[in-house]
Amino acid sequence: MKITFTFALVLSSLIFSAQEKTNKKGSEYKFTTIKSLDATEVQNQNMTGTCWSFSGLSFFESELIRLGKGKDFNLSEMFIARKAYTMKADNYMRMHGRTNFGEGGGFPDVLSVIKKHGLVPEEAYTGKKESTSPHNHKMLETTLKNILHPTALDETQKIDFSFLHNSVDAVCDEFLGKAPEKFSYKGKDYTPKTYAEAAGINPNDYVFLTSFTHHPFYSQFVLEVPDNWNWELMHNLPLNEMQEVIANSINNGYTIAWAADVSEKGFMYTDGLAIVAEPGQSYSEASTRPVNQLKITPELRQKAFDNFETQDDHGMHIVGTAKDQNGTLYYTVKNSWGKETNQCDGYLYASESYVLYKTTSIMVHKKAIPPAIAKKLGITL
Secondary structure: OOOOOOOOOOOOOOOOOEEEEOOOOOOOEEEEEEEEEOOOOOOOOOEEOOOHHHHOOOOOOOOHOOOOOOOOOOEHHHHHHHHHHHHHHHHHHHOOOOOOOOOOOOOOHHHHHHOOOOOHHHHHOOOOOOOOOOOOOOOHHHHHHHHHHHHHHOOOOOOOHHHHHHHHHHHHHHOOOOOOOOOOOOOOOOOOOHHHHHHHOOHHOOOEOOOOOOOOOOEEEEOOOOHHHHHOEEEEEEEHEEEEEEHHHEEEEEEEEEEOOOOOOEEEHHOOOOEOOOOOOOOOHHHOOOEEEOOOOOHHHHHHHHHOOOOOEEEEEEEEEEEEOOOOEEEEEEEEEEEHHOOOOOEEEEEEEHHHHEEEEEEEEHOOOOHHHHHHHOOOO
């Protein structure tokens, strides 16, 4: 997931705060909230491909609220991204440059960093050398690639991994600032690991799910997308059962970390919408009034993945459900492009059809999975 948001995005006029909502002037959409779960303030990934860190930590902030830990959490996305760069560099070198290296990543990276390094609050590490500057990793990524690429391709050269790690750390320190080994927060002293322990997140409680027919259902497989650089295993479910997990999760108070393709015409962020219209219907028209949504089948979903029409573009955070005036179900999605990028404060409505069609994977708490499905997957609740 590596979508980068720029400041040139045209603003929309979706009204998001009322119980019944309409979008831009002249629109006929009226949304009524069904379920709304707690979420923290919308953040802005700015000019970086770190949506996976922003959406992953937004998910965990909601988890901390659900667990009764308070509502004022603001975890450092750049601490996660900073530590992931070192892990990616190590993998890139060991694979002789024949794997992905860059800003992109996935929800497994968030869990891996939490397990290995811990967490820190935003105020302990912003990942900015100047607090008022927007996040921008272009020069950081370019510099790291210039260091790693020539050595990775030279298979005759012996690699000193200690020196490699020191070099990567030095570059990250230069662009992002040195990550704290110790810090004080709300009158207490922590290391990143003790802070993660105090927060109460257990990485073993979270699982990754997907639905594709080119692997057996109820098995695990490595999802074949470039940003799954660490070859994380996903549990594979039939589409109707993934749909059941998503619904069960929201209905029982668990939010969802959502990885999806956002390259479709129906992803109309400026209008606060993500839809899949039936063939023959205009998306221009669909941006102003509800239209019939395409019925998504496993075959349709698989064909889009095989044709590279569905890719792991972007990470977002599903925090509720709503319906339009025709009764069509939508998921309420928190994005990481800032609150000012549309007038719904950085949120959007994604139809159930869009979610079923364009999801590459989700991360959920294992207890969000219906027991009968968890049993088929071999997951102990």
